[in-house]
Amino acid sequence: MHISMFNVPNSSPTVAVVGLGRIGLPLAVQYARHGWSVVGCDINPHVVESVNDGSSPILGEPELETGVLNMVATGRLSATVDTTEAVRQAAVVIVVVPVAVDARQEVAFAAVDNATAAIGAGLQPGTLVIYETTLPVGTTARRFRPLLERASHLQAGRDFYLAYSPERASSGHVFRDLRLYPKVVGGIDEQSAATARAFYRSVLEADILTMASTDEAEFVKLVEATYRDVTSALADEFACYAGACGVDAAATIAAANSQLYSHIHGGGPCISVYPYFLLTGVFDEPLPQLRMLIRSGT
Template sequence: MPASTPDATQISTVAVVGLGKIGLPLAVQYARKGYRVIGCDINRQVVQQLNRGQTHVQEEAELALEIPRLVRTGQLRVTTETAEAVREVDVVVVIVPVLVNVARIVDFQSIDAATAAIGSGLQPGTLVIYETTLPVGTTSSHLRPLMEGGSGLRAERDFYLAYSPERVSSGTIFRDLARYPKIVGGIGPGSTARAGAFYRSVLDAEIITMASTDEAEFVKLIETTYRDVNIALANEFAHYADRHGLDVSSAIRAANTQPYSHIHTPGVGVGGHCIPVYPYFLFANPMEEDEEKEKDDMLMLPRKARAINDAMAEYAVQRIEGVIGSLSHRSVLVLGVAYRGDVRETALTSAYLLQQALILHGADVYVEDPYFSSAELQEQGYTPLPLGHDQRIEAIILQCNHRAFQQFDFGRVPACRVILDGRQALCRERIEALGIHYIAIGDGGDKSGRRVDAGDIGLVEQA
């Protein structure tokens, strides 16, 4: 059985499996704390680029400085051979994505492949930690058997196995690693202690230990689902405000002066890697057989919240039609395809649902985003605004609040009759001074009393 008293000073080498927007900063964080790090990724181009000292992740400014230094000093090296790397290390941190497909089914394919590779190289005494967000029970009931079967070793007897959810945001990862408490749960007390000792050696944040990997997985799903439900509640308040001629924004601001009220901001949808995805993880149990996965009466609020937030794109389009009538054969410009302001990332962005809703209403849809070239927009299924087409735009939707859009020249679209501020980020007075109708979700301007159900707009599979 592995040593019962963990000692982080005995750790010399760490493998990070998955070198994406979170995995690469983690590798740098560990290397900066004095460990030798082997990064593992299946993308050969990424591996070659990193071994040349160049980063493919642009959102974290520190990487451009740290990667060349760490590669040059030998503190960081990168490989596609995960099994070989695992044979050399004391700790393996796994941050391979688990996604939900267009049918809302959790896809374990990538993490299963990574687990198989880890298992084939796993050595006695190694600590394996999953940081990927997972459905409750995945580490203990799905990944553990895969790893034990591939290695011939037993968790908590021959090796340590733990789960610790990532709790960081793109663009602020190093700050978040130092600020947010680290949640850790092991497959048993030895694994929990070993993982806790490791994180104390690489992070300055508080370490919070949970009773099990299941409980640690549950923590991440609770915190992300809370935000989705909160936004859905704000969107419901916006519907109510529109029907009754009220301003939801001023009402929420006043309500939030009470210390127990923390209502979020309504908008045209919820995007990103986390919030629109992880509620579905609550509905998935890797231990259940397919015939047992029928929807039950549990967790109905998160299910409804998902439907409400996905339906906001359709509601936004209906608000525009309430001002200028049918959008059939009219040109509409969507500002921003990123899932949030000032990031170059489109994961599950609301722009897809807005585009789909607009097309269903017969509109000609164009997009503009300063973070993406025209070719990149076309590759993702959008139509960039053609040169000289400004004169034909009759409606604009602000989908994400890039700072650049604060300086957008709305005078260049003389035919525009309405702007829907989907993130409450634009200056109403400046827009109305141009003779353009300004509307926002929940501004009290829609008294039709209509409801938009999730069935009014289907899911769209994103590239």
């Protein structure tokens, strides 16, 4: 365990993970395995009950079922519906509550705004708050920062640390991905970035890439997700063409991917929403050509 590397004044070694879904619950197990005392927070009482019984409500995630069972048995993992109280006790708060797009393709912030209000109500001086949910560029610094400050009567940068770190792991192999991918981190200031880096060093073996700001770290995730969405659409086109020609699309794409510059793969269902995050959000600076393509449905 490397908790001693984490140097937040007046901190107890407790992490609150807000949102115990396909990503949040594996993260909670990962942190507990590295010696932290973890309280998972979720608005769904069935999720909370299941975790407290030592049983994972998420299936199909290697290592998760035994991880939840073992970490609850050691007393290092528990769950609650009371986010505010959990945050009051926490040195670190990790937020992985979903942000999606609505029927009009507008970004739907309601769930994460609610979580942010509950976090702000319990926030204590010296706490580190890190958002991991995929977000439009500018959201951590310009939307969540004022929400947290208003609810807590504390000032980010002076009284608490605030950072953004995109979750790059995918459900179905979260623990593998946590070992594999460098952790991208950006803070609202240098101290926040350094504190977030220290936390991740205590729970991950992967390298850490520090970006200049939370905006830059948010953009990293949108770049990789949009790239995946575009190559996924291209893979679909190639599959249609291969079908018409009577050739094996999977074999052809696999052979093409053996060249360094080809990375054509199918995407997951959530990937296709993230290009919309480049169109709406805190900044009104969409990528013009991308907007044209998405809006025209081509």
